[in-house]
Amino acid sequence: MKKKFEIAIIAHDGKKADMVQFVNKNKSILQAENIIIIATGTTGGKVETIGIKVKKMLSGPLGGDAQIAARVAEGKTKMVLFFKDPNSSHPHEPDISMLIRICDVHNVPLATNEATAQLLLFGLDELK
Numbered sequence: 001m002k003k004k005f006e007i008a009i010i011a012h013d014g015k016k017a018d019m020v021q022f023v024n025k026n027k028s029i030l031q032a033e034n035i036i037i038i039a040t041g042t043t044g045g046k047v048e049t050i051g052i053k054v055k056k057m058l059s060g061p062l063g064g065d066a067q068i069a070a071r072v073a074e075g076k077t078k079m080v081l082f083f084k085d086p087n088s089s090h091p092h093e094p095d096i097s098m099l100i101r102i103c104d105v106h107n108v109p110l111a112t113n114e115a116t117a118q119l120l121l122f123g124l125d126e127l128k
């Protein structure tokens with residue numbers, strides 16, 4: 001558990017409060033010294049308010065999901081925790097689909113809801 005392990009967190013507007021709560025709940029796991037957290041812009045800004053260090057990408061609609069997809073493709077991001085809102089539509093849906101596809105192409109663990117995200121964090125030691 002010494003090698004750097006980059007985790008991306010992303011939340012749609014309707015799920016941002018859940019994400020902040022989730023990150024807070026999992027602080028002890030996420031603040032391990034080798035874990036780097038990156039996020040889409042607005043999600044990252046919210047998570048920073050609880051004292052978590054986050055490297056912020058662009059906001060989702062401006063290309064943040066696409067930037068994270070590129071990092072997955074390059075082998076930099078090793079896990080994606082994405083709290084999608086299934087009840088809202090997004091102008092950047094093509095970027096969201098691209099991110100999901102790229103995770104599948106590169107066999108990178110991707111959670112699209114909180115329950116799965118929790119299981120992935122509990123399984124983190126298996127992956128590192």
Ligand SMILES: O=C(CO)COP(=O)(O)O
Binds near residue numbers: 011042043061
């Ligand atoms: O739109 C998003 C994911 O598709 C999230 O982006 P923000 O965190 O910038 O709101």
